[in-house]
Amino acid sequence: MFGLLESGFHYFYWGNALMIAIGLGLIYLGIARKMEPLLLIPIGFGIMLVNLPLGGMMDYELLLKAPKAGTVLELHKGEGDRVIRGDIVYTLDSGDEGTPVFGRIDSIKVSKGSYVNKGDIIASIITMEQTNQSEIPTRPRGLLSIIFQFGIMWQILPPLMFLCLGALTDFGPMLANPKTLLLGAAAQFGVYFAFFLSLFFGFTLPEACSIGIIGGAEGPTTIYVTSILAPHIIGATAVACYSYMALVPIILPPVIKLLTTKRERSIYMKPQLRKVSKREKILFPLIATIIIILFVPSSAPLIGCFMIGNLFRESGVTERLSTTSQTAFVDILTIFLTLSIGATMSAEIFLQSRTLLILLLGVIAFASAAAAGIILAKIMNLFLTEKINPMIGAAGVSAVPMSARVVQVMGQKENRQNFLLMHAMGPNVAGAIGAAIAGGVFLGILG
Amino acid sequence: MLQGLIDGTINHAGRDSTTMTDWGLAIKIACGGFGLVFMLLTLLSFSIWVTKLILDRIGNTDPEK
Numbered sequence: 358m359f360g361l362l363e364s365g366f367h368y369f370y371w372g373n374a375l376m377i378a379i380g381l382g383l384i385y386l387g388i389a390r391k392m393e394p395l396l397l398i399p400i401g402f403g404i405m406l407v408n409l410p411l412g413g414m415m416d417y418e419l420l421l422k423a424p425k426a427g428t429v430l431e432l433h434k435g436e437g438d439r440v441i442r443g444d445i446v447y448t449l450d451s452g453d454e455g456t457p458v459f460g461r462i463d464s465i466k467v468s469k470g471s472y473v474n475k476g477d478i479i480a481s482i483i484t485m486e487q488t489n490q491s492e493i494p495t496r497p498r499g500l501l502s503i504i505f506q507f508g509i510m511w512q513i514l515p516p517l518m519f520l521c522l523g524a525l526t527d528f529g530p531m532l533a534n535p536k537t538l539l540l541g542a543a544a545q546f547g548v549y550f551a552f553f554l555s556l557f558f559g560f561t562l563p564e565a566c567s568i569g570i571i572g573g574a575e576g577p578t579t580i581y582v583t584s585i586l587a588p589h590i591i592g593a594t595a596v597a598c599y600s601y602m603a604l605v606p607i608i609l610p611p612v613i614k615l616l617t618t619k620r621e622r623s624i625y626m627k628p629q630l631r632k633v634s635k636r637e638k639i640l641f642p643l644i645a646t647i648i649i650i651l652f653v654p655s656s657a658p659l660i661g662c663f664m665i666g667n668l669f670r671e672s673g674v675t676e677r678l679s680t681t682s683q684t685a686f687v688d689i690l691t692i693f694l695t696l697s698i699g700a701t702m703s704a705e706i707f708l709q710s711r712t713l714l715i716l717l718l719g720v721i722a723f724a725s726a727a728a729a730g731i732i733l734a735k736i737m738n739l740f741l742t743e744k745i746n747p748m749i750g751a752a753g754v755s756a757v758p759m760s761a762r763v764v765q766v767m768g769q770k771e772n773r774q775n776f777l778l779m780h781a782m783g784p785n786v787a788g789a790i791g792a793a794i795a796g797g798v799f800l801g802i803l804g
Numbered sequence: 805m806l807q808g809l810i811d812g813t814i815n816h817a818g819r820d821s822t823t824m825t826d827w828g829l830a831i832k833i834a835c836g837g838f839g840l841v842f843m844l845l846t847l848l849s850f851s852i853w854v855t856k857l858i859l860d861r862i863g864n865t866d867p868e869k
Contacts, residue, residue, distance in 0.1 A: 531852075556830050791845055794845070
């Protein structure tokens with residue numbers, strides 16, 4: 358612009374416009390419809406920021422180095438040129454060399470005819486692609502890429518977020534009725550069903566694990582697993598998980614109605630759960646930590662943080678830590694996590710057929726998780742004298758507390774005397790533990 | 805047995821994403837993983853029940869304030 362300043366118009370294309378529209382759509386859902394506003398608004402804004410070209414907030418620098426010594430015969434790209442994966446950037450006397458990422462050429466360090474040694478820098482490319490750092494190392498240059506690299510790719514933010522979730526979680530309803538843990542376990546079927554389906558659609562094993570874990574309906578778990586196993590699809594999996602958590606009031610009811618009769622939905626459950634002692638609430642996170650991590654050591658960051666957060670809440674002597682974890686700390690982490698996740702969704706990364714597949718598989722994961730919980734509840738009723746309302750099985754989809762609220766509302770519609778909220782909270786929080794274990798299992802095998 | 809499952813799958817999995825899907829490994833991951841999650845949560849459920857029994861027996865169950 359006037360030869361002084363480069364504007365983003367030159368690089369703006371229909372993909373950016375579409376992604377900005379999607380970002381605005383998420384912001385609309387958050388503000389106007391009040392659907393998970395704390396998550397959807399920063400995610401939507403992050404999407405907008407990264408799709409305004411040359412903003413640089415999610416930039417990574419990749420240094421293209423000469424694989425062999427030789428003479429530069431030809432330079433096919435110049436500074437400012439856009440490149441896609443595989444584009445030939447230069448030719449050495451040993452052959453053509455291409456770029457492993459999409460982006461734009463930031464600078465060319467050599468000229469035609471110059472001799473380069475192995476490892477000499479030929480060019481630097483600015484990309485927004487999340488790469489496997491051991492194969493394609495990049496250096497973050499933008500604000501959000503730095504937060505993403507050192508917060509998410511270093512696996513710091515998701516476990517800390519889980520700590521805050523532990524501080525926010527009351528395990529009382531689950532402890533009052535421990536068999537609801539089985540419903541939370543059954544709901545993890547959605548994880549493995551989506552895992553299998555993903556393989557049928559041609560995703561690799563690590564990608565299938567990252568897509569399957571969406572079915573755990575836990576944002577931090579999804580981000581944590583995907584950042585290790587398949588960071589290149591982290592945007593799609595995280596947006597799928599958080600969006601479907603917000604859409605639980607739309608996803609669950611048809612599944613519940615399909616798998617239950619009106620009579621089953623009307624099953625009355627006594628509103629009063631047994632009193633859970635303070636000692637039980639203190640012992641639970643300690644016992645759970647020891648048992649789970651002994652069996653699945655790779656779940657230690659998630660389960661360990663979840664349970665220490667819960668212990669802060671229940672111990673009665675760490676009020677300050679509990680209050681901080683439930684308020685300021687979780688808000689700070691939410692801002693960092695969601696803004697940087699939103700910023701992973703540039704048009705070049707998001708607008709691929711596999712993204713639509715991931716979104717489809719995500720909703721299948723949620724629906725099958727709910728279905729599995731309901732089916733197990735119905736099976737359990739064959740053996741129980743005091744029947745459980747099978748709808749609470751759907752609350753094993755651990756979008757806490759939204760799933761439980763959906764079950765409460767549907768229960769009230771069938772029987773106004775039926776207060777299912779606290780009963781549904783049992784499988785709801787059990788599902789959170791189950792999702793963390795499932796994530797740990799994936800990481801233990803493939804991480 | 806569990807450690808053998810995990811060790812065997814780690815040796816197979818590797819990090820090469822260009823190989824065709826190993827369906828045997830996938831079935832092991834899915835069935836073994838789901839089974840492990842279910843078993844662990846069942847064990848946890850049992851532990852909660854046992855903890856309550858023990859606390860009731862030693863008579864130190866304080867109702868929550």
